[in-house]
Amino acid sequence: MASETGTIITRFAPSPTGYLHLGGARTALFNWLYARHHGGKALLRIEDTDAKRSTQDAIDKIIEGLDWLGLSFDEEPVFQSQRAQRHAEVANTLLANGHAYKCYATPEELEAMRAEQRANKQPMRYDGRWRDREPGPEQEGQPFTVRLKVAKDGETAIEDQVQGRVTVRNEEIDDYILLRADGTPTYMLAVVVDDHDMGVTHVIRGDDHLNNAFRQLPIYRAMNAIEGGWDDPVYAHVPLIHGSDGAKLSKRHGAVGVEAYRDELGILPEALFNYLLRLGWGHGDREEVTQDEAIELFDLDGVGRSPARFDIKKLQNLNGHYIREADDARLAQIVAGEMAGSVDGEIDQDLLTRAMPVLKTRAKDTHELAENARFLFAKRPLTMTEKAAGLLDDEARARLAQVSAELAGQSDWTIEALEATTKSLAERLEVGLGKLAQPLRAALTGTTTSPGIFDVLALLGKEESLARIDAQAVSANRTQD
Numbered sequence: 268m269a270s271e272t273g274t275i276i277t278r279f280a281p282s283p284t285g286y287l288h289l290g291g292a293r294t295a296l297f298n299w300l301y302a303r304h305h306g307g308k309a310l311l312r313i314e315d316t317d318a319k320r321s322t323q324d325a326i327d328k329i330i331e332g333l334d335w336l337g338l339s340f341d342e343e344p345v346f347q348s349q350r351a352q353r354h355a356e357v358a359n360t361l362l363a364n365g366h367a368y369k370c371y372a373t374p375e376e377l378e379a380m381r382a383e384q385r386a387n388k389q390p391m392r393y394d395g396r397w398r399d400r401e402p403g404p405e406q407e408g409q410p411f412t413v414r415l416k417v418a419k420d421g422e423t424a425i426e427d428q429v430q431g432r433v434t435v436r437n438e439e440i441d442d443y444i445l446l447r448a449d450g451t452p453t454y455m456l457a458v459v460v461d462d463h464d465m466g467v468t469h470v471i472r473g474d475d476h477l478n479n480a481f482r483q484l485p486i487y488r489a490m491n492a493i494e495g496g497w498d499d500p501v502y503a504h505v506p507l508i509h510g511s512d513g514a515k516l517s518k519r520h521g522a523v524g525v526e527a528y529r530d531e532l533g534i535l536p537e538a539l540f541n542y543l544l545r546l547g548w549g550h551g552d553r554e555e556v557t558q559d560e561a562i563e564l565f566d567l568d569g570v571g572r573s574p575a576r577f578d579i580k581k582l583q584n585l586n587g588h589y590i591r592e593a594d595d596a597r598l599a600q601i602v603a604g605e606m607a608g609s610v611d612g613e614i615d616q617d618l619l620t621r622a623m624p625v626l627k628t629r630a631k632d633t634h635e636l637a638e639n640a641r642f643l644f645a646k647r648p649l650t651m652t653e654k655a656a657g658l659l660d661d662e663a664r665a666r667l668a669q670v671s672a673e674l675a676g677q678s679d680w681t682i683e684a685l686e687a688t689t690k691s692l693a694e695r696l697e698v699g700l701g702k703l704a705q706p707l708r709a710a711l712t713g714t715t716t717s718p719g720i721f722d723v724l725a726l727l728g729k730e731e732s733l734a735r736i737d738a739q740a741v742s743a744n745r746t747q748d
Contacts, residue, residue, distance in 0.1 A: 275307030276466045279333075279340075280347075280458070282314045283325035286524030287332035289516065289577065290473060290508050293543040297505060298471045299338045300544070300565040310465055311340040314347045316457060321348075332525035335536050336543075337558060345465060347457055354452035357460045357490065358413050358445040366489035367445055369411040370397040392441035413446040417485050425480055428469075428503035428567040435481045443482060455479065459486040463497055471567075474504040503567050506574040508546055516577055528582075533605075533632030535593065538586040547575035555588060587631040595623035598636065605637040610644040618643055622726050625718035642712035643726060647738050655709035659739055663706035667740035669696070670703055671733055680729045682721045689721070710739040 277298040281291050302309035311333070315321040330344070361367035370393075372380075377393075384391050398416060417440050424434045445456045452460075458479075462470065470480075480502050491497035508516045528534040537558070544561055545554065548569045556564070590598065599619035606614055622643060623636075630636045642649075651659070659667075673692045677684065689707075693700045704720045711723050711732060724732050 274466075274468075275302060275305045276310060276468045277302045277307065277471055278310040278312050278462065278465060278467045280312040280314050280461075280472075281329050282317065283322060283329060284317055284320040285325055286526065287329045288524060289543065289546075291329075292332065292336060292525050292539075293508065293546055294472055294505065295333055295338055296336070296540065296543050297503075297548070297565075297570070298469075299340075300561055301469065301471060301567065302341075303562045304565045307468075308341040309338075310342055310345070310467070312345040312347060312461055312465065314454075314457070316347050316351075316452075316454070318348070328524060328526060335529060336525065336540055337536060345461065347461060350457070350461060350464075351452055353464065354457045354460050355446060355450060357486075358452065358456055360493060361415065361445065361486070361489055362413055364489075364493045365416070366493070367413050367415050368398060368442075369402065370414045370442075370444075371402060371406045371409055371411045372396060390439070392439075393443070395442055398442055410448040412444045412448050414442040415445055415485060415489070417442050423481055423484060425484070425502055427477070427480075428501060429506075429570050429572060430474065430477065430504050431572075433477065435478075440482055440485070445486075455482055456486065459483045462500060463487070463490070467500055469501045469503065471503045471505065474506050477502075477504045480504070503570070505547060505570055506572060509574045509576050511576055511578045513576065532583075533634035533636075534582065534586050535589045535633070537593075538582065538589040541589070542582045542585050546577065547571055555585070583631045587629075590627050590630050590633070590636065593627070595627075596620045598623050598627060598633070601633050602637045602640055605633060606640070606644070610641065611646050612644065614644060618726065622718075625722040625726075628718075639717065642714065642717060642723070645713060647735060649710075649713035649735065649738070651709065651713045652715065654715045655713055658706050658709045658715065663702075663709075664740050666696070666698075666703055667706055667710055667736050670707060671736045671740055674724075674729075674736070675733060677729070680725065682719075682725045685724050686721045706739075707736070710736050 279291075279295040279298045281287065281295075287295075299309045301307075311330075313326055313329070315326070333340075358367065362369070376396075380394055380396075381391055383389075393414070397414070402411075418437045420437060422434050422436045423440075424432055427433055443455060444453050446452055484499060487497045487499055510516050523531075525539070528539055529536070540558060540561075541556055544556055544565075548565065549571070550556070550564045550569055553564075596616075599616045599622075602619055603614045603616050619640060622640060626636055626639050630639065670689065670692065673688060674685070677688055689703055690700060693703050696703075705715070707720050708715060708717055708723070711717070711720070711727065717723055718726075727735070
């Protein structure tokens with residue numbers, strides 16, 4: 268099915284009762300990619316009808332998370348809470364045309380009905396007691412709900428684009444409520460009306476909504492019989508994401524808001540985009556897929572029927588790949604933002620940019636990048652880790668004094684020249700290069716892990732390098748006095 272203009276239209280419809288989690292982000296991604304692949308439109312609808320649980324903060328976080336992932340939608344978001352009048356209008360149209368009816372059953376009656384069904388081990392369904400019944404004088408002024416009159420014979424089949432053909436007997440679907448007694452619409456009604464009015468042609472969502480499709484289709488078909496133009500959408504119900512242990516994804520697996528992957532785990536948006544894409548969709552053995560490639564390749568026939576398994580280590584490894592591929596100036600900006608407030612003085616982004624080629628070679632996340640870059644902005648005297656301090660014994664400090672004297676005469680402060688000079692000194696002292704490099708690393712960075720020591724010297728520059736070396740060599744000279 269396509270819209271009246273022939274355009275494919277998808278939608279992502281989160282409920283703002285929490286932040287944008289992985290499953291929701293992937294649903295948004297699949298909808299966005301399908302629309303982009305087919306030259307269609309991807310729309311956003313905020314299903315904020317649960318006034319008690321919906322928050323503006325959650326709405327803001329959802330939109331922020333989508334923007335961060337690079338998912339830009341083609342129209343302004345639709346807010347479901349603002350469309351209650353339209354939902355009620357459709358319900359009343361169904362009522363006026365005999366496709367719905369008023370139900371005056373009281374809460375007490377319905378609870379008694381359910382209790383009897385439980386006792387008899389019957390399915391919990393409304394029994395249709397007001398389906399063919401006219402209200403009498405005793406119902407005058409009494410509250411009522413509006414229920415859809417669902418077909419009771421035959422079956423309904425859906426040709427799902429992921430699940431294949433799925434069939435349900437109509438008798439399994441009860442006459443569910445469209446309008447509550449206070450006149451507010453139910454989720455089932457609101458979703459159908461909004462999808463129709465937004466021109467949605469393809470409903471791509473989690474397979475936990477598959478049963479809902481069989482409850483929503485009767486509304487489409489009843490309204491189509493009344494007005495025409497209410498064509499069935501194309502359905503694609505995507506399996507849910509599970510943890511690495513096969514259980515439903517939860518917080519213990521890392522099921523947190525998308526922003527947490529950025530802020531707490533240091534994940535780049537393109538890495539999460541790629542990882543979410545590969546959670547349940549595949550194209551041959553491709554692992555790394557750019558956004559442009561994803562738009563070109565994505566289609567529903569690549570979506571599997573089995574639940575995908577989330578693996579944080581795979582995400583981190585993929586993130587490492589994208590860090591190595593990322594623009595150095597962009598990484599420097601991200602790292603500068605992460606380091607702000609935690610280092611003294613201004614952060615030199617130009618220096619960070621120059622350092623990125625050596626900083627990013629082994630980093631798995633932006634936090635690791637920031638941590639590895641701290642030595643660039645450390646103030647003297649440097650704070651030493653326990654391991655680094657352990658390398659600076661009297662002998663090592665004496666050698667640092669010799670290194671300082673040798674490097675002080677170095678006019679060519681390049682990686683190649685610094686390496687040649689230091690190696691030459693090690694040979695004259697008849698020690699391995701490590702005997703000089705290890706205390707040098709401690710003196711220059713305060714740690715035992717860093718980029719290559721000659722990279723460090725080149726990045727810090729001659730003046731700062733010698734000052735840091737001398738700060739650790741002086742005490743050794745004093746000890747010898």
